[in-house]
Amino acid sequence: MENTRSRKQSHPTASSQSRTRRRAKADYYDYSLVAVIVLLTCFGLIMLYSTSSYTAQINYGSDMYFFKKQTIISIACIIMALIISKINYRILNRFATALYVAALVLMALVKTPLGQSSHGAQRWLNLGPVQFQPAELAKIAVIVCLPYMIVHMGKKVRTLKGCMVLALMGGGLALAAYVFTDNLSTAIIIFCITAGLIFVAHPDLKIFVILAGVGIALIIMGIVFLNATASVDGSGSFRLRRIMVWLHPEEYADSWGYQTIQALYAIGSGGLFGRGLGNSIQKLG
Structure with a gap:
């Protein structure tokens, strides 16, 4: 007892x-x-x-x-x-689908009269007192929506079909950001977030190593090809022009390569650790 x-x-x-x-x-x-x-x-x-x-x-x-x-x-x-x-961030689970749809709709509205142009790009949405880039909402949507899907998919994430579904969902937002807002950098960020989430959820590391190797090889081949054939003056694409200026900034020091050249001047003047706080020369004009 x-x-x-x-x-x-x-x-x-x-x-x-x-x-x-x-x-x-x-x-x-x-x-x-x-x-x-x-x-x-x-x-x-x-x-x-x-x-x-x-x-x-x-x-x-x-x-x-x-x-x-x-x-x-x-x-x-x-x-x-x-x-x-x-x-509590878990409350966002209730709005995962709504966030995804809202991001797509708002990005599509950029192509309507509600869209606003600034600095040569139409990426902003003008809703009266509120002006913002809906592509930024897409970043939050992919971060909320994909983990929600991964949790509910469970072991199906390991299958090719599961990975393709996740890639299509994230890739859809990335494609919309590029098509509707002409924002390639944000589209790349959204795609990288998608790839990162799938990488964390998937147990097989070898597949991602192979894909990363292929991607890096294609990027290097593309840069070599552009360096050999393309020219800044003959390019109608500002993205291609950026790459060419990055490869040869000294040839365009007074125009498109000005910022890159100034950065090189600063590094050349102060080295890796700079000239010291307050001792910069470039800021003096």
Whole structure:
């Protein structure tokens, strides 16, 4: 009787300890990640001040003009990020399909009169007081939708059909970003997110190594071919022009290659670690 009573008394204690461990695990907060974000933001602000102080003093009468403006934005964004981090992200599972459809519809609306052009590209959507790039919503949609599908597919993710379904879903958003908003960089990002999620979910590493090797080989062959046959002046594609300028920036130092040449000047002047904080020459005009 005494042994039975002692077991009954010890059982609630073990159960409460288990609940406490689960609660502690659920309440875990990654303060290290927050610290890294704050440090990177501070470093960026210091570099911004070092770069812009001279121009700000000449044009606005205050060397802190750009620094103050960006500091306010950075603090507001960090506070917003901390608030959002407290929200249970699993609630997004309920809106996975809606987010995917909304991203497609909003990107398609860019081709309508609601689309707005800026800097030679029509990628923005003008909805009265709100103006934004719907392709950015597509990044969130693929991050929410594909993991939702992976969890529900279970072991089917390992099959070729499962991988193709995931690739088509993510690739559809990437294709829409390119076709509707003419934003190749965002399309590549969405496609890479899709490939990364499939890579994490799929147990076979060998397939991805082979695909990565083939992709790298094709990129190298394409660059070699462009370097031998194409020219910047004869190219009607600004994307092809960017590649050619990247290959030969010195030939276009006063036009398309200006930014690349300035970066090379800075590296050549200061080396890998720079000339020191505040000692830059390029920012002086």
